[in-house]
């Protein structure tokens with residue numbers, strides 16, 4: 001018996017091993033922890049025939065198709081034709097393993113590429129080409145169909161709604177199938193199409209975790225299916241509208257890439273790779289991220305009631321507290337006094353801005369800030385010039401009433417005329433006002449949907465605009481966090497996490513966001529108290545401490561604060577500027593301590609800011625030391641920078657040694673911090689401690 005002929009791709013923390021089999025396409029041998037395969041017997045020789053099975057060995061192919069012995073989910077579905085691969089070419093470089101599988105009878109070629117990413121993860125990209133003589137209709141082309149180990153234990157995923165994004169869900173591995181499918185035309189408020197699959201004994205810091213995220217901003221499905229083979233199969237796909245993908249001879253369909261992270265360092269290890277994978281997709285003006293400028297966003301400060309004078313005052317108040325980018329939100333364009341009119345008519349409202357926006361933009365810049373503007377390009381109000389001129393430009397079912405949401409309809413981004421119109425409008429504003437930034441909003445679900453082509457239409461518009469204005473940065477927003485995904489991350493530079501800025505609500509939400517996206521693109525603002533979304537009141541310190549974890553902004557009118565609060569806010573902004581390089585330095589580590597405390601460290605490996613957060617009232621008299629497993633490799637100077645939260649008569653007091661750490665760093669050994677834990681004081685509900693940890697060599 002000969003040994004198996006293996007095809008291997010190894011990351012630092014994972015291995016992908018396929019075996020050339022007697023059939024055309026290689027079969028899976030391993031996808032998981034880093035291994036050295038050595039010599040292995042062939043899979044077919046290891047597996048004796050099972051009862052009630054097809055003759056021959058039908059192990060799982062690298063690109064499994066249905067019909068001839070694979071009973072798990074098939075990667076492809078063509079209308080009216082089966083796909084059977086009869087040959088497969090393999091190309092291997094240091095970073096890529098590429099399989100080109102061909103069905104010569106049906107004229108179908110599928111190239112599947114596994115690419116190692118610099119950030120430690122893996123990208124899987126599939127391209128299907130019609131090499132035949134007739135057109136083919138594609139009903140499904142999965143981005144990946146992957147084996148998940150039989151000792152997988154749990155799926156962590158996120159769901160959400162407007163104002164309640166990223167609600168974490170934990171479920172045991174299914175006995176049949178687990179499906180997360182979105183049908184709203186957007187990823188939705190539960191974040192991107194993705195999940196974490198945890199093996200045995202997986203926590204934040206150790207154990208084998210597999211994270212997936214489809215780089216796609218439309219309807220998508222992630223399926224995790226068990227069958228009687230004894231392992232699970234994950235399949236990720238963009239949903240295609242019936243009959244929308246017809247490939248003429250020679251044409252190709254590119255499935256959106258799947259980003260994959262596999263780490264034995266638990267959820268944090270997989271999250272680090274996921275951050276790396278997304279960072280690789282972000283295309284920064286100038287080629288590299290510059291320090292993130294502190295925003296002021298006008299929305300919750302003034303909503304729709306503004307004009308040149310009012311916004312001028314807001315800009316002055318913003319500049320006075322250290323704001324670096326001023327974003328004029330909804331309400332600036334023709335006829336927009338409420339949410340019932342104006343979308344589509346992207347020219348300044350003559351009543352509010354009789355001189356156009358240029359004088360305002362100049363004023364903002366003369367105050368030392370960049371100028372950003374809100375648009376909702378893919379939408380139209382029926383009360384607008386655009387709709388009156390082109391009622392046929394919306395997504396619709398012929399001869400049926402269209403459901404509106406927030407009084408608006410969705411433009412059909414599949415139509416070149418729509419994209420051209422929007423490009424012309426946006427380009428004109430960018431050119432005449434010379435804006436630095438667009439907040440690109442999208443405030444409703446698609447009903448009816450526009451399929452994958454709607455998403456591709458939006459991507460094409462974004463791409464064209466960015467090519468014409470390479471210095472422009474763009475924020476992806478969809479009623480808060482309805483469009484947060486690695487697909488649109490290729491065109492954008494920030495996500496608006498949620499319209500809910502309540503800091504208590506933001507703690508778990510931001511941790512969910514970080515499962516898929518790095519902190520430098522997480523829009524996090526200091527809002528007013530009480531919160532406009534929840535009605536809850538929180539101290540300015542707590543609101544600011546939580547907002548400091550992402551890309552900081554302010555969403556209130558600083559002029560409406562009393563002098564003490566305003567200067568305190570300015571102090572927080574200065575604090576964030578001092579530490580933003582550390583906060584966005586690369587590495588994010590999440591953890592949970594006892595009695596409801598959560599912690600979060602962000603830094604570059606040798607310099608960290610550490611947040612210790614209590615949302616609710618604690619039950620224990622003493623806060624227990626917090627083991628920090630990431631801290632084992634060095635000794636550390638630990639300084640308490642901030643104690644953000646309420647100080648009442650009956651709130652816990654800080655001991656003198658902790659108080660001393662506010663003035664001077666205390667040196668701890670790495671093994672003490674990792675094994676015994678950082679001693680922390682008891683804190684009241686709605687409090688955060690922010691420490692600086694500096695590695696000592």
Ligand code: GLA
Pocket residue numbers: 299329330374441443477478479480496498499
């Ligand atoms: C959405 C956004 C908000 C704001 C409003 C404006 O709800 O999430 O931040 O821009 O639209 O209408």
